[in-house]
Amino acid sequence: MKEFACGDIVPNCKAKFRGTTEEILSAVAIHARDAHGITAVPPELVTQVQSLMRPVAA
Ligand SMILES: [Zn+2]
Incomplete structure (x- = not known):
């Protein structure tokens, strides 16, 4: 599981x-x-969100 703030x-x-x-x-x-x-999430934002996700214990 991951977490994003x-x-x-x-x-x-x-x-x-x-x-x-x-x-x-x-x-x-x-x-x-x-x-x-933000009605359409740009690919750069998706990349940014993915890079900022942290793994968390389930
Ligand atoms: Zn927000």
């Missing part, structure tokens, strides 16, 4: 996501749209 990219955002890489990416896409107005 949106605050690593967007200052002061408290959202955190846990799950598989695929689960996190889909949750982040929804969060980016609803919370940050």
Whole structure:
């Protein structure tokens, strides 16, 4: 399992996501749209999210 903190990219955002890489990416896409107005997540952002994911104990 992995964890991603949106605050690593967007200052002061408290959202955190846990799950598989695929689960996190889909949750982040929804969060980016609803919370940050990003309707289409660019590939650079996907790469950035993936590089910032941390492994966590299940
Ligand atoms: Zn956020």
